Amino acid sequence: xxxxxxxxxxxxxxxxxxxxxxxxxxxxxxxxxxxxxxxxxxxxxxxxxxxxxxxxxxxxxxxxxxxxxxxxxxxxxxxxxxxxxxxxxxxxxxxxxxxxxxxxxxxxxxxxxxxxxxxxxxxxxxxxxxxxxxxxxxxxxxxxxxxxxxxxxxxxxxxxxxxxxxxxxxxxxxxxxxxxxxxxxxxxxxxxxxxxxxxxxxxxxxxxxxxxxxxxxxxxxxxxxxxxxxxxxxxxxxxxxxxxxxxxxxxxxxxxxxxxxxxxxxxxxxxxxxxxxxxxxxxxxxxxxxxxxxxxxxxxxxxxxxxxxxxxxxxxxxxxxxxxxxxxxxxxxxxxxxxxxxxxxxxxxxxxxxxxxxxxxxxxx
Amino acid sequence: xxxxxxxxxxxxxxxxxxxxxxxxxxxxxxxxxxxxxxxxxxxxxxxxxxxxxxxxxxxxxxxxxxxxxxxxxxxxxxxxxxxxxxxxxxxxxxxxxxxxxxxxxxxxxxxxxxxxxxxxxxxxxxxxxxxxxxxxxxxxxxxxxxxxxxxxxxxxxxxxxxxxxxxxxxxxxxxxxxxxxxxxxxxxxxxxxxxxxxxxxxxxxxxxxxxxxxxxxxxxxxxxxxxxxxxxxxxxxxxxxxxxxxxxxxxxxxxxxxxxxxxxxxxxxxxxxxxxxxxxxxxxxxxxxxxxxxxxxxxxxxxxxxxxxxxxxxxxxxxxxxxxxxxxxxxxxxxxxxxxxxxxxxxxxxxxxxxxxxxxxxxxxxxxxxxxxxxxxxxxxxxxxxxxxxxxxxxxxxxxxxxxxxxxxxxxxxxxxxxxxxxxxxxxxxxxxxxxxxxxxxxxxxxxxxxxxxxxxxxxxxxxxxxxxxxxxxxxxxxxxxxxxxxxxxxxxxxxxxxxxxxxxxxxxxxxxxxxxx
Numbered sequence: 001x002x003x004x005x006x007x008x009x010x011x012x013x014x015x016x017x018x019x020x021x022x023x024x025x026x027x028x029x030x031x032x033x034x035x036x037x038x039x040x041x042x043x044x045x046x047x048x049x050x051x052x053x054x055x056x057x058x059x060x061x062x063x064x065x066x067x068x069x070x071x072x073x074x075x076x077x078x079x080x081x082x083x084x085x086x087x088x089x090x091x092x093x094x095x096x097x098x099x100x101x102x103x104x105x106x107x108x109x110x111x112x113x114x115x116x117x118x119x120x121x122x123x124x125x126x127x128x129x130x131x132x133x134x135x136x137x138x139x140x141x142x143x144x145x146x147x148x149x150x151x152x153x154x155x156x157x158x159x160x161x162x163x164x165x166x167x168x169x170x171x172x173x174x175x176x177x178x179x180x181x182x183x184x185x186x187x188x189x190x191x192x193x194x195x196x197x198x199x200x201x202x203x204x205x206x207x208x209x210x211x212x213x214x215x216x217x218x219x220x221x222x223x224x225x226x227x228x229x230x231x232x233x234x235x236x237x238x239x240x241x242x243x244x245x246x247x248x249x250x251x252x253x254x255x256x257x258x259x260x261x262x263x264x265x266x267x268x269x270x271x272x273x274x275x276x277x278x279x280x281x282x283x284x285x286x287x288x289x290x291x292x293x294x295x296x297x298x299x300x301x302x303x304x305x306x307x308x309x310x311x312x313x314x315x316x317x318x319x320x321x322x323x324x325x326x327x328x329x330x331x332x333x334x335x336x337x338x339x340x341x342x343x344x345x346x347x348x349x350x351x352x353x354x355x356x357x358x359x360x361x362x363x364x365x
Numbered sequence: 366x367x368x369x370x371x372x373x374x375x376x377x378x379x380x381x382x383x384x385x386x387x388x389x390x391x392x393x394x395x396x397x398x399x400x401x402x403x404x405x406x407x408x409x410x411x412x413x414x415x416x417x418x419x420x421x422x423x424x425x426x427x428x429x430x431x432x433x434x435x436x437x438x439x440x441x442x443x444x445x446x447x448x449x450x451x452x453x454x455x456x457x458x459x460x461x462x463x464x465x466x467x468x469x470x471x472x473x474x475x476x477x478x479x480x481x482x483x484x485x486x487x488x489x490x491x492x493x494x495x496x497x498x499x500x501x502x503x504x505x506x507x508x509x510x511x512x513x514x515x516x517x518x519x520x521x522x523x524x525x526x527x528x529x530x531x532x533x534x535x536x537x538x539x540x541x542x543x544x545x546x547x548x549x550x551x552x553x554x555x556x557x558x559x560x561x562x563x564x565x566x567x568x569x570x571x572x573x574x575x576x577x578x579x580x581x582x583x584x585x586x587x588x589x590x591x592x593x594x595x596x597x598x599x600x601x602x603x604x605x606x607x608x609x610x611x612x613x614x615x616x617x618x619x620x621x622x623x624x625x626x627x628x629x630x631x632x633x634x635x636x637x638x639x640x641x642x643x644x645x646x647x648x649x650x651x652x653x654x655x656x657x658x659x660x661x662x663x664x665x666x667x668x669x670x671x672x673x674x675x676x677x678x679x680x681x682x683x684x685x686x687x688x689x690x691x692x693x694x695x696x697x698x699x700x701x702x703x704x705x706x707x708x709x710x711x712x713x714x715x716x717x718x719x720x721x722x723x724x725x726x727x728x729x730x731x732x733x734x735x736x737x738x739x740x741x742x743x744x745x746x747x748x749x750x751x752x753x754x755x756x757x758x759x760x761x762x763x764x765x766x767x768x769x770x771x772x773x774x775x776x777x778x779x780x781x782x783x784x785x786x787x788x789x790x791x792x793x794x795x796x797x798x799x800x801x802x803x804x805x806x807x808x809x810x811x812x813x814x815x816x817x818x819x820x821x822x823x824x825x826x827x828x829x830x831x832x833x834x835x836x837x838x839x840x841x842x843x844x845x846x847x848x849x850x851x852x853x854x855x856x857x858x859x860x861x862x863x864x865x866x867x868x869x870x871x872x873x874x875x876x877x878x879x880x881x882x883x
Binding site: 218219220221222223224226227230231233234236237238239240241 | 686687688705706707708709710711717719724725726727728729730731735738739740742743747748752753754755
């Protein structure tokens with residue numbers, strides 16, 4: 001209820017209408033694309049629905065894929081509240097996963113309690129991801145480096161570091177074809193939510209989204225951060241600690257993505273390897289932009305995008321479309337969405353009344 | 366005031382100067398009527414002043430003449446023939462030219478390059494030697510010159526303005542519109558340029574329409590005047606027939622303007638509240654913008670800072686606001702070193718109203734209520750002591766009180782502050798800054814672009830703060846405003862204090878000379 005009310009006051013119909021228009025336009029473009037491939041678009045959309053939400057199995061598949069997107073989206077959405085465009089979630093996720101394993105393996109070796117080990121891994125992953133993105137924030141605040149470029153390039157460095165570690169010092173000699181770190185073992189893995197096949201990462205993501213939304217929109221910390229995001233000159237005028245706020249919020253965003261990395265290793269892969277680079281980081285950027293950088297709106301959008309990804313397999317099996325077809329839809333969505341930004345403030349919501357009609361007519365007689 | 370040349374009779378005007386007439390021009394924007402059947406006749410070879418408050422429709426009218434807007438009704442007549450002016454190019458082809466308030470020359474290029482590039486028919490390969498010969502020949506016919514080979518960035522403001530005017534003459538404009546041409550000039554430069562313009566008009570070379578709100582320029586340099594108010598032509602005629610009081614009456618209308626709060630005597634034992642010691646600072650490009658600025662402001666006095674824009678005033682306010690770091694020197698408040706942190710600003714009860722508050726002191730997309738809470742949102746009752754939970758209710762209620770008290774016209778406390786008019790943003794921010802007791806108030810160009818009623822109100826608030834015992838630093842480019850409000854006047858030139866005088870009995874000429882850096 002609260003959310004709806006907020007959107008209604010924040011920026012009337014537009015906030016919902018513009019993304020909706022963007023999604024519909026993308027759907028049309030994608031329909032044209034699959035039609036060119038000789039497939040009936042309606043059939044594609046019917047199958048996509050089935051593959052994403054149609055069955056209990058596919059719904060769980062969707063939620064499983066939405067879980068990391070919830071967290072990586074925050075890596076873009078939170079700094080965006082401060083007026084920064086951070087696209088380094090992929091790197092933060094990789095760093096989080098790698099460091100979580102590095103912190104977890106010695107504890108596993110000592111036979112430490114399971115919960116303690118998982119807690120340490122989660123904290124390590126969050127701190128690693130947080131520091132990683134805070135670095136981009138620090139470069140921006142103190143050196144004036146563009147944070148978008150910095151976070152993107154830092155991501156490549158993170159992936160290179162991970163590869164170096166996995167193929168070098170941290171390599172498990174038993175991993176032959178695919179260099180990996182040692183496994184943390186089944187006992188230490190994060191299990192699934194009771195009654196579902198979906199791991200606890202989904203719950204972490206939901207909690208993170210709700211908490212950060214409360215933080216940004218209902219505390220004085222978030223208020224201060226949004227002042228900085230809205231106008232840094234004003235923030236300095238009223239004496240806000242701009243540097244601290246930039247670091248804190250970028251750290252928080254990175255921590256979310258780092259936690260996604262920890263969940264990937266502790267709930268899915270069991271170890272760190274190149275599989276960590278699975279596109280969840282870039283998917284998160286898309287989710288954040290579709291959600292208008294609002295942490296609560298991230299939740300439904302992540303589920304939608306998770307669904308699109310989940311339906312790829314079914315399209316491949318039934319219609320003989322390549323697996324990457326759904327990536328085309330994602331790409332179209334992103335481009336159309338960015339283009340739709342220009343609609344804000346220009347959308348004439350027509351008021352169909354006799355008075356407005358009469359006023360439009362030329363007064364000359 | 367000054368001796369006024371008799372307006373030349375029409376037949377005496379040389380064939381070059383154009384006559385321009387607007388016939389019953391009406392321009393609407395949606396349901397708002399910006400111009401309502403405005404008819405003005407500008408005789409060839411005269412200087413015609415267009416007078417009016419902000420928003421009276423002056424720029425809409427000249428934009429209709431120049432083809433930026435198409436009037437809904439009415440027409441423009443040039444040399445007694447009705448003309449269809451669909452775009453600025455048509456206007457140029459007819460010999461109509463405009464000099465804008467802000468400079469439009471490319472700063473890194475020389476005057477010669479700027480003038481040649483401005484031509485509509487620049488050849489693909491430019492024979493610079495030939496162009497220079499043509500240009501020198503052209504300049505020799507002009508009453509004033511500018512150094513052709515100097516980059517525009519190195520010219521003084523007055524020279525830039527001359528170059529802008531020369532550009533229009535070079536493009537063969539015989540009807541010139543000058544949009545507040547003296548707003549960036551020292552009084553001396555302004556007089557020189559307007560004098561030259563008037564001479565050229567009197568010689569029949571050009572016809573000039575000058576947009577202004579300075580009465581002095583009208584009486585000293587214009588032949589005719591037209592006064593606009595709320596989109597209507599409310600009067601005008603020969604300047605010789607009208608006095609300043611008549612013009613003011615026409616411009617403001619019969620509406621009573623709230624008299625400013627009277628100045629109370631300053632307390633005798635006032636102590637220093639704000640002191641600057643040898644402040645130096647650089648601007649964004651790294652050149653020195655402030656050079657060892659030192660002065661003090663006592664409780665219960667207004668210290669005015671005068672100067673032509675761009676002489677370090679902006680950087681001075683930024684240093685005090687914490688938006689720019691001083692490279693040397695220190696700011697003392699109540700005798701303590703001041704670093705512009707939130708805690709210090711609050712403890713010393715310091716308020717700041719920088720210029721362009723929408724850009725400098727507010728967040729356009731946040732609501733009026735939120736913007737009004739920027740100073741106090743992290744203290745009770747707006748935030749809980751633990752956890753800092755915001756109370757939207759408290760923020761809203763406090764804003765409602767301020768909106769009422771400071772007469773802010775807004776759809777409500779939840780409207781984005783960016784949707785308010787300039788004067789109302791100013792009032793909203795002033796309300797925020799003066800909402801609580803204030804010991805020190807720093808204000809920069811507080812009435813820039815506001816209408817008369819808003820000016821009087823805001824001046825009243827500033828004077829009231831002074832009378833309550835605040836130390837006020839008023840930075841302004843408007844000398845009249847400073848002379849009206851200040852107790853003491855400092856003149857800034859090239860980043861340093863060039864002159865300090867008590868306002869009572871201040872000598873305009875000396876101030877102008879100090880502003881120009883003499």
